[in-house]
Amino acid sequence: MTITNRFQRVGAIGAAAVLVFSLAACSSGQEEATDASTDTTNAAPAEADEVLKITYIQKQGDQQYFVDEAEGAKAQADELGNVEVTMVDVGTDSNAAITAVNTAVAQGADGVAIVVPDAKIGPQVAQILDKAGIPYVASDDPFELADGTPAPWVSIDSLTMGQQVGEKAGELYVAAGWSADDTRIISVKQEDLGVCQDRETGQLEMFTEVAGETPDVVMVGTDNSTPAALSKTGAAITANQGVKHWVVVGCNDEGVTGSVKALENSGVAADDVIGVGLGAYLACKDWKAGVESGNKAALYIDGRVDGAASVKVLVDHLRTGDPIPAETLGKAVMVDADTWEDSGMLCG
Numbered sequence: 001m002t003i004t005n006r007f008q009r010v011g012a013i014g015a016a017a018v019l020v021f022s023l024a025a026c027s028s029g030q031e032e033a034t035d036a037s038t039d040t041t042n043a044a045p046a047e048a049d050e051v052l053k054i055t056y057i058q059k060q061g062d063q064q065y066f067v068d069e070a071e072g073a074k075a076q077a078d079e080l081g082n083v084e085v086t087m088v089d090v091g092t093d094s095n096a097a098i099t100a101v102n103t104a105v106a107q108g109a110d111g112v113a114i115v116v117p118d119a120k121i122g123p124q125v126a127q128i129l130d131k132a133g134i135p136y137v138a139s140d141d142p143f144e145l146a147d148g149t150p151a152p153w154v155s156i157d158s159l160t161m162g163q164q165v166g167e168k169a170g171e172l173y174v175a176a177g178w179s180a181d182d183t184r185i186i187s188v189k190q191e192d193l194g195v196c197q198d199r200e201t202g203q204l205e206m207f208t209e210v211a212g213e214t215p216d217v218v219m220v221g222t223d224n225s226t227p228a229a230l231s232k233t234g235a236a237i238t239a240n241q242g243v244k245h246w247v248v249v250g251c252n253d254e255g256v257t258g259s260v261k262a263l264e265n266s267g268v269a270a271d272d273v274i275g276v277g278l279g280a281y282l283a284c285k286d287w288k289a290g291v292e293s294g295n296k297a298a299l300y301i302d303g304r305v306d307g308a309a310s311v312k313v314l315v316d317h318l319r320t321g322d323p324i325p326a327e328t329l330g331k332a333v334m335v336d337a338d339t340w341e342d343s344g345m346l347c348g
Helices: 064-080 094-106 119-132 158-176 194-211 226-238 253-265 283-289 303-320
Strands: 007-009 018-021 041-043 052-058 083-089 111-114 136-139 153-155 183-189 216-221 245-250 273-279 295-300 327-330 333-335
Touching: 052 064, 052 094, 052 303, 064 083, 064 303, 083 094, 083 303, 094 111, 094 119, 111 303, 119 136, 136 303, 153 303, 158 194, 158 245, 158 273, 158 295, 183 194, 183 226, 183 253, 194 245, 216 226, 226 253, 245 253, 253 273, 253 283, 253 295, 273 283, 283 295, 303 327
Parallel strands: 018 327, 052 083, 052 111, 111 136, 136 153, 153 327, 183 216, 183 245, 245 273, 273 295
Antiparallel strands: 007 041, 295 333
16 A cells, blocks of 8 residues: 555645534444535545554543543444554653654554644644645544644534533532632643633633622643642642632543542532532542542543544545545533433443
8 A cells, every 4th residue: 555645635624514423421323424524635445355554643641531542442443343553642742742643654554543732733743644645633632734724623622511511510509509709710721722721711601601600710730630730739729728619620530630639638528619520530430439529520521432433534534535524523421429320431
């Protein structure tokens, strides 16, 4: 197979189409695209018995969501047959991500799914893969080409996710009967990531809409890891003595869980904390153990389904020649201690 001959980019992406898949576990099926998909390549379909090589580049591959995503990608490859998936974890290193893209080209990858550590490298990623004629999708975090055209994307809209979290946090705040005077909102995130900024925007805007007021917000900047959230939140608590109630939202489950744990360590009772996570894979551990926790709810996002969808859209394109959908958007489910098992999610 000659990669540079089989796949050649043909101009800017056209009108976006949306392929919707359910991220609720127990529902891994995919629905038909509702509009014509984006034509990204002139593709000669692969032979049925040809083994396709997909490189899946992830950031922070040790986090549970991305571990699940890798499992889903490999399981989908097995199901499709004659598909090999190579997972590459680049942490948060953008230079390592570029190196991984170049390595994928050198090793003859047929397709690339990539979770960019920073959307700023998107144009370079696209340029390398376009030049090599290798189709690709942005998994989880969107990025753009040099001309501003979005890369084909598989994930959930970050603003929408944030709105779901903010709505739930607002509902719990109202139900608790708290007031803004003695409450603080902790917003924990990696501050230089656009997806985190979008989630925070959705969280705070929807919280205010539901609650009718917004307590003072304490910004906690982290690297999106639990240890960083734990240590940075400790300092924030010290700087906000006398606060009685705390609402915690963030960019991911690691951040929310770390901040909730810091509040617990400082002596704040679970009843005085409303933590609404994003992912649910860490929050569920308290619920599974029957532990009283400030983790009151979380938006369940199944990384396995996201990983499977990224592989499937690439393989479908490679085998049929049909264009890759511009967007493959997912759904997420809000769960809590009473509902997480019924959602079908697995809790490690």
